[in-house]
Amino acid sequence: MNKFWIIAGDVYKKNVRSVSFLIMLLVPFILGGIVYAAGYFGSQSGEVDKIGITSSSTELAEGISSLAPQDYEFQVIKNQETGEKELSAEKIDALFVVDVGENNQLDGKLYSESSMGQSVELTLQQVLDSIQTNMRAQELGLSMEEVSSLNEPASFEKQSVSFNEAGDMQLGEDDDAFNYVISFAATIILFVFIITYAGIISQEIASEKGTRIMEVILSSTRAQTHFYGKLFGILMVAFTQMIVYAAAFVISYQWLKNLEVVKNILDSISLKGVFGTFLIFTLFFLLLGVFIYAVLAALCGSLVTKTEDTSKVILPVTYLSLIGYLLGIALGSFDPGNIIVRITSYIPFLSSYLMPIRLANETASIQEASISLVILIATTILLTLASAKMYKSNVLVYNDKGLLATLKQSFTLMKNK
Incomplete structure (x- = not known):
């Protein structure tokens, strides 16, 4: 048994004292620190994405601009050619061109030199969906309250249950x-x-x-x-x-x-x-x-x-x-x-x-x-x-x-x- 502890102790000390073990031990803390720092400095940063919006309908472009979330800055541009020049001059980060097709079908295209990320794309998609819904609701003579009631999601809740010896159902914490x-x-x-x-x-x-x-x-x-x-x-x-x-x-x-x-x-x-x-x-x-x-x-x-x-x-x-x-x-x-x-x-x-x-x-x-x-x-x-x-x-x-x-x-x- 003494030899067993000598062998085990030697293996343990050799590995614990190694540089590779120290690095392996610190990697999660380093990664956690990097993620925390990135989130902290990202939240402190005052920079927002500036997106130029142009459309054949000035009213539509202004409507999209008015729905800009807090993290974005929408800027109405009179035409696509002007927008391309401002994008080239880096006055804007991206150019969003919106056209209106048949049956008030909105068609949006986002132009940028580098990827804006999925969050930007999802935000613009949601804005277009909201405006298109309102436009079609007006065609059908629906009020905003009626549109809101149609879009209201159903309530869903999961509940954990258990049964006592008598077979009665009891609610529990999920x-x-x-x-x-x-x-x-x-x-x-x-x-x-x-x-x-x-x-x-x-x-x-x-x-x-x-x-x-x-x-x-x-x-x-x-x-x-x-x-x-x-x-x-x-x-x-x-x-x-x-x-x-x-x-x-x-x-x-x-x-x-x-x-x-x-x-x-x-x-x-x-x-x-x-x-x-x-x-x-x-x-x-x-x-x-x-x-x-x-x-x-x-x-x-x-x-x-x-x-x-x-x-x-x-x-x-x-x-x-x-x-x-x-x-x-x-x-x-x-x-x-x-x-x-x-x-x-x-x-x-x-x-x-x-x-x-x-x-x-x-x-x-x-x-x-x-x-x-x-x-x-x-x-x-x-x-x-x-x-x-x-x-x-x-x-x-x-x-x-x-x-x-x-x-x-x-x-x-x-x-x-």
Whole structure:
């Protein structure tokens, strides 16, 4: 056991003290700072987009100009030729030409030297739609009140319910949207951690095997002890990163909770519902997902003959993780009740991505999540024990014929022992 802690401690200290770990740790904070700074300086900027408007109908151009939102400045221009000259001279940022066709069909074209962004395009589209609706309403003899009543959207509200022992329905607080955000974030975090630490642990093992130091190491310690020590050391590095992010969140929350947007979110959700069973299951699936992929990456790393082949040998880990990520982000987000999502949410390596999303969308019960979690735990234990048993023969096999040939030779060597 003493050798186990020596190996784990050495791996942990070496990786935590590395520059790459520091950079990896700081990247989310740097990105967050850049986004915050961009938003802050963008809101402080007094510049607005100046858009020239011209039309065959001066009244129409002035009507569009009067509907300019706060972030834009509309300027009526007498004709398109004049507008093109002002656009060339950079007196305006874009030129919006509006023509009136048959049946009061408005046709708008936006000219600009560079993209104005989708927000500008959507704003102009909404302005045209509003004016066209009013023009056609006048033709039909409708008043503005009648037009407003036609455009008034229907009321829609989702309500979470539960049933007591008597079968009576009870209304509850609906936290599905917030739970979905948590599961979505967990999916992204899981993918990033898997890709990052799969590469680290496979490189950690492959580097010793590639330099032929492994034979010396195994002469002084058991292969299983070395395997578990390496695996535990890397997992402690990942756990350290999680602790740092959790601490940063707790500290920043003391400041963020006073922001108006955060107050509105907190008022609309039940913290008891969020920080309850759903969050516990999400954390378990996240931690076990990182662990099982780390074991698989360690197994793949032990099959490497040359250190430079590490990136090739962990491709199965990368692709398997990518499948789970894409299923969770794409299919799981838009159709959580899909039969593919239901089935794969019980499959180890994929369930860590999909079951939290199903829980967030309430397409899976706590019992179903428990079954999936038990399957994942059992698979993780079996894979860990099998990988540790194969580790000794794997690290002593040097074969340039590929992963399958190396694995076959390793099995043969293990049987002979």
